[in-house]
Amino acid sequence: MDQATDLAVQGTNTSSITSKRSLERLGYLDPCHVPGVTEKDSPFMLKYVVPKPCRRSPVINRAYYQRVESIRALVDGWIVECESLGVDECAVISLGCGFDPTFFRLATLRKSKQSRTKLKYIDIDYPTLIAERLYMVRNQDTLRSLLPENPSREDVAEFVSETYSCLGIDLRKLDQLEKGLQDAGVSKNGPIGMPILVVSEVVLAYLEADESDAVIKFFAGYPEATFILHEQCIPTFDADHEENLQPFALTMFRHFERTMTPLKTLRKYRSLENHRDRFQTLGWPSCDILNMNLLNDFIVMPMEEDHQRISQLEPFDEYDELYWIGSYYFIAIASTTSGNSPVPIRSPDVLRHISLRTKLQDPTYLSEEHVDQGSYVNINNASTMTPHSAISSIEVNWAGQNPFPRLDLNRKGHTVSILGDHAYIFGGFGLDTTDYQEDQRIFHARSQQTRLGSMMRLDLVKGSVETLPRDENGPAPRMHHSAVTTLDGSAIYVYGGRDGPTKVHNDVWRYTPEDGWDPLWRAKVSQESDSSIPKGLFKHTANIVTIADREMMVVFGGRLESGEANDQVWAFDIEEGQWGHFRWRQVDQRQRLRGIFSHSSVVVKDEAGQDNLIVVGGILGSSEKVLSTVWSLTLGINDDDRQCWAEAREIEVKANNGAPLKPRFGHSSVAVGEDRIWVLGGVSSPGLLQWQETMIEIRPSAGTFQHLCPSSFKELVMVGHATAVDTSRGRIIGVGGGGTCFGFGAWWDTSGWALQI
DSSP states (O other), rough: HHHHHHHHHHHHHHHHHHHHHHEEEEEEETTSSSOOOOOOGGGOOOOHHSSOOOOHHHHHHHHHHHHHHHHHHHHHHHHHHHTTTSEEEEEEETOOOOOOOOHHHHHHHHHHHOSSEEEEEEEEOHHHHHHHHHHHHOOOHHHHHHSSSSSSEEEEEEEEEEEEEEEEEOOTEEEEEEEHHHHHOOTTSSSSSSSSEEEESSSGGGOHHHHHOOOOOHHSSSSTEEEEEEEEEOOOSSSSTTTTHHHHHHHHHHHHTTTTTOOOOGGTSSHHHHHHHHHTTTTTSSSEEEEEHHHHHIIOOOHHHHHHHTTTSSSOEEEEEEEHHHHHEEEEEEEETTTTSSSSOOOOOHHTTOOOOHHHTTTHHHHTTTTTTTTEEHHHHOOOOGGGGSEEEEEOOEEOOOOTTOOOOOSSEEEEETTTTTTEEEOOOEEEEEESSOTTTTTTOGGGGEEEEEEEETTTTOOOOOEEOOTTSOOOOOOOOOEEETTTOEEEEEEOEEEESSSOEEEEEEEETEEEEEEEOOOOGGOOOOOOSSOBBBBBBEEEEEEEEEEEEEEEOOBTTSSSOOOOOEEEEEETTEEEEEEESSSSSGGGOOOOESEEEEEEEEEEEEEEEEOOOOOOOOTTTEEEEEEEEEEEEEETTTOOOEEEEEOOOOOOOOOOOOOOOOOOOEEEEETTTEEOOOOOSOOOOOGGGGEEETTTEEEEEEEESSSOOOOOOOOEEEEEEEGTEEEEEEEEEEETTTTOOEEOOOOOOOEEE
């Protein structure tokens, strides 16, 4: 079993390096940080180590881009910092290197650069994998030409020279590791002032905790060492019960168990705080740990133009999955020389070099960026996280944890609407009910998932469920569309959505139980450039709003077919069956809502009794930043010229103790009173929503929020779900939701739930 596990762990090299090659081919790594160099001649060298490239899914590409760029920036920054300090010699040690070609990239870059700092680079992995690596290098002209001449030792599975060494060593055998490093010119008793950088990229996680601890402690014995560790963590989800894991964590655990590569260290060290304490105990006086969402914001894509470049490479819409991944992966940067030492030590501080140290030492900045200990920890920093107990909460009763016992819903991005005593679920993305399901909660193959065009009807009195016959003349399958119920409760209006990454619908359908589907409006191709109608949207919101005594379906936000975020307000007149464009009336652009998507919106009455839209959260299209904002939208029509206008006002919302609202998207909102809005579920950034934060109540006029605390919902993802107010029974019903967890498997919230108002 141990040998089989070792082989399985070695196999992760193929998956990882293939994913990195996918980035190189698509241009994620361009411009390669070298002036004048294109992807065709990329110095990342990945094309030489992956002879049969494979295109990964967009979310895997994005996650690996964050990983590759973060480690590249840290490694390159550390080397440049050594050079700027005038260090004579430094060494980079890559643990579990696999086929990673970083040495060859650095060798290419340093050819044209004059530096008096001598760099040693040492690759270490299983002996069998090193033998494969060296065979590959020796049979590739470009890589072979970059190998140093006259090595001191060279055979099938070993290469040792003054500047580059490739060592086949099992990291569990520390005596062999120490001897191998000595032979490569790196010794604990070596030249004074020779800094070393140890890079471990998802390697130690596969060892037993005591084995990985021994490796970290071993390198703490070097006087000027820096350790970069990239691994998985389990962000705190339930502060009171450590075993109560968020569904993404369960899915990740089970995936690695199933592939015979269990995350052994993760069983002991789960949170960022655990890993920080681990480094401190093992002899590292300085340690900063950031999750990947934070690293992406700070060093990978800090500017809007960075996001715009990446967004043009391929269609992308799995933001919930991407931000989950970013919460569950981290990079630790530890040093054996503390930055707080009273004795000046000439030791490279890579965070200082990349201008991140100042930000991480500013509690005001961290607070504004919603950074807590689920996103960043440091040995010397105090917690900036507001205790949940300090924010007031409201106890909420379940109206039935499973009000629809026969409901087996495996879909997300759908809608639910209530007509009388029935709720209607339409569309979404997930599993067809006719597919065989060995396990309805987890590990569904992607091939079984599709965009759905079916309608399900729930009996709100009996709790029964039925799937209605598909109308071939009805709306096409779609997801991330909108559905609203008319004020008299007689009909459902469905608009937009997408069927494929770039196929966005621009149609309005009416559904009634008596007559079925009726196509009210469809955009003609010749009308696509018409500024008087929308261009087709998904991940938008729609609400029935009374404007100038007319009943209208108001559509705001969302994404266009191009991927851009919509910043326009449109309204479909229910009586006339035509669109109207509500233009922003403010001159001050700061009070105009920019293009957002994956937000929520509800209708409330203002002091004059007029309908207002309250817009909560979402993602800002230009920068892909997750928002914590709450806006009030007022809509009107001028009496004299009949011009439609819209005004926006941002509402500052805080808890009773002054804590700000956390960012979120992918949630739902419902109005439960004149000045009460319940916000349910969603994804946050840079950290993970804890279960106490999953549901909140906002009072817009007071500018306050509180936590909602139902008795139990911790096994629900509550992302991509749908909710509606069941007025007759004084409750909110929720159905569906889920997510695919980075290729580890899919998790579905299969049953329905209900909250008593």
